[in-house]
Amino acid sequence: MPVGTAASVKALGPDDLEDIGVGILLANTYHLFLRPGHEIIRNLGGLHRFMGWNRPILTDSGGFQVYSLATLRTLSEEGVVFRSHIDGSEHVLGPEKAMAVQEALGSDIVMAFDECPPYPSEYAYVRDSMELTTRWARRCRDRGVGENQALFGIVQGGVYRDLRIASAEALLELGFEGYAIGGLSVGENKETRERVIAETVPHLAPDRPVYLMGVGTPEDIVEAVRLGVDMFDCVLPTRNARNGSLFTAEGRITIKNAQYAQDARPIEEACGCYTCRHFSRAYLRHLFMAREILAYRLNTIHNLYYYARLMEALRTAIRNDELESFCRTFYENRNPPEQG
């Protein structure tokens, strides 16, 4: 899922996303709650109509952004009191409110309201936090969502195996339409992250989607798919695009590098995206150096196309029972990281 924080995948229109073959995107409840406000979006016919996007949308619960962006937070059993990072105004979010806001937005997948502990955190803190997340998950499920909305629970428990398992089992007991692994990609190393995924997935429902939140690089995604994850969201393809870092089967290229100034080739010869079908690396470098707005759009189209094809290839490999040979080829194609 590309990230459309404020009801827009940065620099792209829904026409671009459809051309790329994006099937679902994520929007941030925290941002839309603050601006323009969920009531306005509801009155305008919901988020799909507001942003002109007819395919599925997943909204997060707002919790993660409250912890990472807002200020002056007060956490209690009820929820979180915080100040907006935009204008300092005070707001409250909790399980019931997060459900109500996402119902107003009208997303297809609603995420339960959770607490995401900082990393690293002591066992006792993470245990208490996970137990709060479980109580909040129950309140979210009891509140319920709109009739065409699916509700996903979020497994927490930090890097502690028994807490992750306890969290997963409690959520399964409550019953959700999908399960997310939250609280990763917050500073832990790759080995720890993959260990936690490996320890958690077997305790989730095999017939329900498993969603790893906020991950990641192409390598991270390939490894998580190997471990049984089905869904991802990450700002990496879009944010990197805006910074001129472009994904290819061989690794990333930094488009501002002087070596591309006269390079008539597309970013990637084999790529079928709009950008690669029409423009040279030299033109993309020029747009980036001249800070032309079009650079953001063309680079983002390419990176999202790369990710969409990667996910497509992973689905095909799974369907054909060729995931391991796909992964071998994936790693063989990659160059050592580019210098500079």
Place this chain on the structure above:
Amino acid sequence: MPVGTAASVKALGPDDLEDIGVGILLANTYHLFLRPGHEIIRNLGGLHRFMGWNRPILTDSGGFQVYSLATLRTLSEEGVVFRSHIDGSEHVLGPEKAMAVQEALGSDIVMAFDECPPYPSEYAYVRDSMELTTRWARRCRDRGVGENQALFGIVQGGVYRDLRIASAEALLELGFEGYAIGGLSVGENKETRERVIAETVPHLAPDRPVYLMGVGTPEDIVEAVRLGVDMFDCVLPTRNARNGSLFTAEGRITIKNAQYAQDARPIEEACGCYTCRHFSRAYLRHLFMAREILAYRLNTIHNLYYYARLMEALRTAIRNDELESFCRTFYENRNPPEQG
């Protein structure tokens, strides 16, 4: 002609421009000469291929930007020595060099190298400047351009009727494939501008295009068309779009105004542009307030579509001998300027 200063009409791709029905665009020789450099563009197959645009391109001569953007200018019979506004590097542009640069760019219409005197300027200064522009025009014509390129001369002479007529007659004597009126929209009032246009056009060739440089608002264009002008370029539709000022048949709207926060209507009900077919004023206001990059693209699409339809309507009116009734309707539809 929308303005594509640095080989990009800001925020749009060539796909957007084609959808809008843009038939020709302008690119700035000064900017492309400095970055990425005309030799690089030549080596990459010319400007059309570089920017992925297959329809006509007009390039200006670079002169106007040297006077308005560059620093430390020294003007002589030979040309202009100046320092780049990007990195302070020293460069020379003159008639022959401006032709060579535009030949390398491969534009369809090449503009002669001229001097554009500041406004207001004394008669003697403007006379000498106009005579220099005439000598430079001869050198441009003598140097010649590429075989598929047309060369336009530029009439100067400030606000002085006899100088404008002398300039026009000298250029016609030299013979160009089109004639531009330069040196307007530099601070003179509307009455003066229209007087100069009215005094100049009858002295140009009736079978050649007349191009009014750097103009203007929809009203300016309608008046100039009435006076016999055929072609225009202006940053107004694109720059205003990026500032959230949107053109409609009734006048401009300022999309950030609070009155649009919950407005489900498109910018203009009758407009067929991509933006109006898919998005509400409320969404466009939200994107603008959230400084989303998509705001620039969607607003620019609308404003250029507005201008493209205006020009189309003017051509139809001329063809049907209905220009005066068209103009009456055009003015009747317009509201008094919006407050705030």
